[in-house]
Amino acid sequence: MTKKKAVLTVTEDLSNLFERPAQGRAEPKRKAKTVNDRLTVEKALATVMRQMEISGNRQRTIDDYQTYVNHFASKTGIVYVDEITADKIYEWLAGMDVVPQTKLTRLKCLKAFLSRCFDNGWIKTRFWRPITIKVDSRVKEGATERDIKTLLSVLDLGDFVQLRDATAALLMFKTGIRVNTVAHLENKHVDLSEKLLRLDGEIMKNRQDLLLPFDNALARMLEVLMKQNDAIRREYGVDNDLVFITKKGGPVATSPSNNNIQKRLNKYAKKYGLKNINPHALRRGFAKSLLEKGASIVDISKALGHSDLAVTTQYLHMDKEEIAKNLRKYL
Template identity: 45%
Template structure:
């Protein structure tokens, strides 16, 4: 009874020390804070909302599976474990890996991650080579179109433009008269209408250039 500190008081002190250690705050940035920052950067840079939402869905699924809290908690093992848990096709895994890599690269650009360890993580898939349309196939298709109507003529120009230039259908829908260079026979596509936001120059032939002129005149009449 004469002791200053009994058994129970010593245990109490040990518990207090342990509690203080657990309560210590970490210095790293949390994943939600990091994501909020890069999404804001992407919006300012002009990235599509669909792209941001896709990144957010996939990365949060990855974070939830591994129960991650801080950016510094992310490792190569956590990526492999997440991908290994997916019961989906290899192509789908590749898409998700690309999204995770894109987010981590933005973390790296902001100085939150020092090493780009994810750059060596890859998924092997057997790519199917799509067969391109042949000239005869295009001719047969055009023969089925009534080019005496505006819609028929427009569709013919669309088909020929896609076949001769390889332009994406989404980009074709954004094509304006200012993108056509009749002097150098090319389509000069600025970054605002392209998925990767980079300038692209596509060559065209004289026949397609003349079709564009006719289509534009018809558009003006309508």
């Protein structure tokens, strides 16, 4: 065995950890530059993007604004902000040959841009608010304990890549963190002595610090993985403190849409017939598990890093009847 291959072999014994389950603040308003006293969409968008950057919005969000606002202006032939009307928005939507969910995503970006124009005093009314796209809601399942145990039982924890993937999957299922957070997790965020994730706002979508506990099995896997990471980084001369790395020591994600962990989980799901082994399902599984164990919606919402409770109830697919039933217990 070559030295480089040897560094990918995990010598710690993890065979007894799992068994296969039985079957069965914002920038002040500023006046944007205008052409002949009329504000162009181009100038308005540039100003809004600067405001978003100063406010700390993620680059991906800013890029979405730019893409869809430019698409709207291009398809409708609109040059000035004061030309934007509800009819023009409907015209734009009608011209799209895409599924309703994609239309809704693009509409949300355009609405968000128009809301910022309103806040800056460039538009007098929120005429766009009644415009919506109806999308049939599909209940998305969350991963179960059986799903995660099946995955862990079929993966070879003696192989570095499979150990890394198994640890990432279990981490998402046990703590509910997003796959993008997983990719940016550093050693400083993992407190093995206290069995606690100490997440800072820099790697969180909502920019809020968060503490999340984890169990003994996950602590053991993280300990072994981090030890193996050190050996790989030394072998390839890589300088980083990431918890999840490639077999040559680099980051597992080069962009939000190119994440090696997500790709590997999709591969395992297809190979082993595990439909709920993906980042979203693992995160939903975490939330549903907490709910079943009696955790409050407020605590679950905080753990997931959601902006408000409405998002969490939608995430858990809790309808108004179910909420009323739960509340009746406290009357």
